[in-house]
Amino acid sequence: MVEPSWTATTPLSRIYAPGRHGVKNDAARLSMAELTGFELVQVMARRGMWSPTDQACREAYGQAAPAKPQATRAEGALLIWSGPDQIFVLSPRGSSLERARLAFAGMASLSDQSDGRTLLRISGIKARDMLAKVCSLDLHPAVFPAGAAAATSIDHTSVNLWRGEDSAGDDGAAVFYLLVFSTFAESLWHTLLDSGAEYGIAIDAATPWQG
Amino acid sequence: MRIACPFCGPRENSEFSYLGDAKPKRPGPDAGEDAVYEYVYLRDNVAGEMAELWYHGGGCRAWLQVRRNTVTHEILSVEPAAGAGAASVTP
Ligand SMILES: [Zn+2]
Numbered sequence: 372m373v374e375p376s377w378t379a380t381t382p383l384s385r386i387y388a389p390g391r392h393g394v395k396n397d398a399a400r401l402s403m404a405e406l407t408g409f410e411l412v413q414v415m416a417r418r419g420m421w422s423p424t425d426q427a428c429r430e431a432y433g434q435a436a437p438a439k440p441q442a443t444r445a446e447g448a449l450l451i452w453s454g455p456d457q458i459f460v461l462s463p464r465g466s467s468l469e470r471a472r473l474a475f476a477g478m479a480s481l482s483d484q485s486d487g488r489t490l491l492r493i494s495g496i497k498a499r500d501m502l503a504k505v506c507s508l509d510l511h512p513a514v515f516p517a518g519a520a521a522a523t524s525i526d527h528t529s530v531n532l533w534r535g536e537d538s539a540g541d542d543g544a545a546v547f548y549l550l551v552f553s554t555f556a557e558s559l560w561h562t563l564l565d566s567g568a569e570y571g572i573a574i575d576a577a578t579p580w581q582g
Numbered sequence: 583m584r585i586a587c588p589f590c591g592p593r594e595n596s597e598f599s600y601l602g603d604a605k606p607k608r609p610g611p612d613a614g615e616d617a618v619y620e621y622v623y624l625r626d627n628v629a630g631e632m633a634e635l636w637y638h639g640g641g642c643r644a645w646l647q648v649r650r651n652t653v654t655h656e657i658l659s660v661e662p663a664a665g666a667g668a669a670s671v672t673p
Contacts, residue, residue, distance in 0.1 A: 439589075440589075440590065440591075453642070454589065454641075454642035454643050454644060455589050455642060455644050455662065507593070507594050521590065521641075522590060522641045522642045522643075523590070523593070523597065523640065523641055524596070524597050524640035524641070527596070527640075529639070529640055529641075
């Protein structure tokens with residue numbers, strides 16, 4: 372019997388082209404990347420079980436489960452608010468699902484979304500200008516500081532958006548992350564490339580999510 | 583038109599879907615055919631203030647009860663509908 376061989380690809384791999392995109396006459400003022408190698412678990416507290424879920428989260432991850440639109444750095448995971456009484460646990464590829472299963476047994480429903488979403492990183496001094504064309508939220512630092520999160524729609528596509536820590540590079544610019552349904556990732560990627568083309572985009576090689 | 587989602591904050595109309603009148607309540611199993619007919623088919627056509635159900639499908643995916651003036655589109659209040667948020671609201 373012939374053993375089938377499988378090549379793991381990401382939802383964007385068919386169209387992903389690292390390098391420059393858009394105007395090329397100057398330094399890129401925007402950088403974008405697909406982040407791979409993550410595990411994503413949706414945790415939804417059962418009716419009346421938000422308090423125990425929050426308590427379990429503190430014990431297992433060392434941080435409160437975010438109860439409002441925020442992304443909280445925790446032990447080995449990022450905890451992202453995704454709606455009332457529900458969060459995402461985002462971790463590097465490993466045993467995240469098993470860890471969450473043990474932590475939240477009996478109080479929350481879990482579903483593995485690791486292959487259901489695509490994770491994008493957007494940074495650079497023009498990141499806000501690019502996003503402003505497609506996202507109706509106010510991303511000004513006064514109202515959307517590092518650690519802020521939102522569930523919203525971009526180009527009629529549901530996304531989870533949050534702001535991470537500012538870039539360590541010399542521009543010190545804000546860094547935004549987007550989770551999008553995998554089957555919508557190609558379409559959203561094209562929209563974002565169009566939106567950012569005028570600023571010059573450096574598309575980084577796809578790299579694993581590091582937390 | 584904007585709706586201030588109690589979970590997400592103010593959002594544009596296109597993030598929401600409209601279900602309709604929030605008033606009709608499913609009749610009990612013994613209520614009879616007329617009550618079921620009324621629940622399924624008959625709706626008031628309100629010109630003015632009305633309680634409506636809206637779904638924040640383009641955001642947090644919670645059901646909301648919105649009090650809206652159907653003539654002016656003024657939104658008077660937005661609350662989580664019963665069952666939205668496992669702990670916050672009991673049905
Ligand atoms: Zn909402």
